[in-house]
Amino acid sequence: MSFGTYARRVRNQDLPYGLRHTSLRYAVERYMPVGYHATWDYITSRAGRIRTDETALLRALDILETSREARLAEMAAFALRRTSEKRDRRTLSAGEHRYRHGWRWPGPDAHEAMHQTVQTLWAQRQRLPFPEVPSLVTLDSTVADCVQTYLRRGGALHPDHRDILRSCLADLRAVRFDYRSPISGALTYFLQLRKMAELMAHDALPLVRRAWHGDAERIAEVFLAARGQMTYLPRLHTDEETRAWIAGVVVARHETWVAELHGQVAGFAALDDQWLEHLYVAPEAQGHGIGSALLAQARKARPSLLNLHVFQQNTGARRLYERHGFTLVALGDGDDNEENLPDAHYRRRATAEPRQPEPAGGLNESLTCAFPLALADDVRTAVGVMPIPGHCSATSFEVTVGEDRVTVPERIYHPEPTSEALSALPPRPAGDPALPLHPSPRRVRPAAPPRPDHRLTGAMGHPVRGATDRRVRRGDRGGCPPRA
Structure with a gap:
C-alpha cells in the first residue's frame, strides 16, 4: 500500500490505536529521507509519547507529511527545470544528483532534522569498534574532527571545515568495499561516517x-x-x-x-x-x-x-x-x-605560472624548465636516462620538472646531442628491448578486428546452417562469377 493509505489509517479514529501506531511505522517505511531508524527517531522525539498519546501520534504524522510534501514540490520543480534544460542540452551535474537523491531532510525543519540525525549517528558510532584500516585512519580522524566541531557549535559548520568536508566526502565516496578483503569489517563503520559527512554537507553547504x-x-x-x-x-x-x-x-x-x-x-x-x-x-x-x-x-x-x-x-x-x-x-x-x-x-x-627560458640546445640532465598546461598531454614519462642508444634524439629529450623526470617532444624543444655525449652513455642493460632508430611521434592505433557477419552467424557467434554470402552469390563485388 502507498504512503497516503497508511496516513489515512493513522488518522482513522475507528481503527484500534495499536493498528494506527503500526500504520505510522509502515508510512515511515514508504518515506524515510534520512533512513528508517533516523526518521522514526526524529518524528517521535519531536511529537512526544506516540505510544499512548493520540495527539502526539498525529503530530508525528504531520511532521512526516510536511517533509514529504516539500520533497514532492521540490521534485516537481526539478522535473520542470530538467525538461527545460534538456531542450538546451544541459546535463545534470553529479553534485546535484547526489543532493537530490542523497541523505537529506526536505522541509522547513531541515536543519533540526539533520542536526539531530548527526547527533544520533555520532552516539552510535562511538559504541562501534574502530576497524584497524591504516589507509582510512587519517580520513576518519579528519571527518570526526568536523563532526565534533559541528555538534559543539550547535549544528553550525566551522568556516575552515567547508573545503575540508567537501574533500573528505569525495574521498569517502571513492572508497569501494570488497567483502572478501580485510576492509569489509569496516563497512558499517565507514558507511555511518559517510552518512554523517553527507548530512552535514547538505545541511551547511549550498x-x-x-x-x-x-x-x-x-x-x-x-x-x-x-x-x-x-x-x-x-x-x-x-x-x-x-x-x-x-x-x-x-x-x-x-x-x-x-x-x-x-x-x-x-x-x-x-x-x-x-x-x-x-x-x-x-x-x-x-x-x-x-x-x-x-x-x-x-x-x-x-x-x-x-x-x-x-x-x-x-x-x-x-x-x-x-x-x-x-x-x-x-x-x-x-x-x-x-x-x-x-x-x-x-x-x-588569473595568475600566470613562472616560466624559465628555453634551452639553447644540447643535453643537460639537470635541466629545469616549465611548459604550459596546454602541452601537458604531450609530455611522456621517461624511463632511464635520455638519450639511450637506439633512440632518436630529435624526437624527444629528458628534463627535470620539480621532482619528476619527463620527456618533452621535439615540437617543444629541438636539442642536438653531440657524438661525445652519446658515446659516453653506459650500454643498454641486458633484456632491455631495443627502441626504433626513428620512432614516430604519432601513435598508430592497431587495426580493429573485423566485425563478424551477423547474417552468417547466430547470437553466440556460431555459423548458421544454410547461410550464404549474398555478395559472393551475386558476384558483382568480389570478382566471382555467379553460380549457375
Whole structure:
C-alpha cells in the first residue's frame, strides 16, 4: 500500500490505536529521507509519547507529511527545470544528483532534522569498534574532527571545515568495499561516517546550479530582501518593476547561478561577459558560505578575468571580494550607476605560472624548465636516462620538472646531442628491448578486428546452417562469377 493509505489509517479514529501506531511505522517505511531508524527517531522525539498519546501520534504524522510534501514540490520543480534544460542540452551535474537523491531532510525543519540525525549517528558510532584500516585512519580522524566541531557549535559548520568536508566526502565516496578483503569489517563503520559527512554537507553547504526562468520569483525575493538591508540605497523602482526586470533581463539574458540551501534558493550571481553584475544572498542565509560558493562558481566560469562594481559603503562585500583575490582598480564617484552613490571597481586576473627560458640546445640532465598546461598531454614519462642508444634524439629529450623526470617532444624543444655525449652513455642493460632508430611521434592505433557477419552467424557467434554470402552469390563485388 502507498504512503497516503497508511496516513489515512493513522488518522482513522475507528481503527484500534495499536493498528494506527503500526500504520505510522509502515508510512515511515514508504518515506524515510534520512533512513528508517533516523526518521522514526526524529518524528517521535519531536511529537512526544506516540505510544499512548493520540495527539502526539498525529503530530508525528504531520511532521512526516510536511517533509514529504516539500520533497514532492521540490521534485516537481526539478522535473520542470530538467525538461527545460534538456531542450538546451544541459546535463545534470553529479553534485546535484547526489543532493537530490542523497541523505537529506526536505522541509522547513531541515536543519533540526539533520542536526539531530548527526547527533544520533555520532552516539552510535562511538559504541562501534574502530576497524584497524591504516589507509582510512587519517580520513576518519579528519571527518570526526568536523563532526565534533559541528555538534559543539550547535549544528553550525566551522568556516575552515567547508573545503575540508567537501574533500573528505569525495574521498569517502571513492572508497569501494570488497567483502572478501580485510576492509569489509569496516563497512558499517565507514558507511555511518559517510552518512554523517553527507548530512552535514547538505545541511551547511549550498548547491550551486544554473538558474532557469522558474527561479525568477525566488531570485527577486532574495534581491529585494538583500537590498532592503542596505539602508543607504534609494528606492527607485517598485517591487513589480523589479520582478519584471529580474525575469526579463537578469535570468533571461545573463548567465545566472543560484545557491540552493535546504531546497530553497538562498542567493544568486549574474555574469555578463567578463563582469559579475549581481551577487546577493538572502539575509537569513548570510554568514553560511553562500556568497563564497557563488563567487567561487563565478571565478570558475570566468577563470582568466572577472570584474565587478560594489558600493563603497558595502564594506562586508568588499572584504569578501578581497578575501577571494580581487584587487581594487579604481574608486568612482557614482556618476555611472543609477543610485549615484560612490562605488569601487574590483578585478581578479588569473595568475600566470613562472616560466624559465628555453634551452639553447644540447643535453643537460639537470635541466629545469616549465611548459604550459596546454602541452601537458604531450609530455611522456621517461624511463632511464635520455638519450639511450637506439633512440632518436630529435624526437624527444629528458628534463627535470620539480621532482619528476619527463620527456618533452621535439615540437617543444629541438636539442642536438653531440657524438661525445652519446658515446659516453653506459650500454643498454641486458633484456632491455631495443627502441626504433626513428620512432614516430604519432601513435598508430592497431587495426580493429573485423566485425563478424551477423547474417552468417547466430547470437553466440556460431555459423548458421544454410547461410550464404549474398555478395559472393551475386558476384558483382568480389570478382566471382555467379553460380549457375
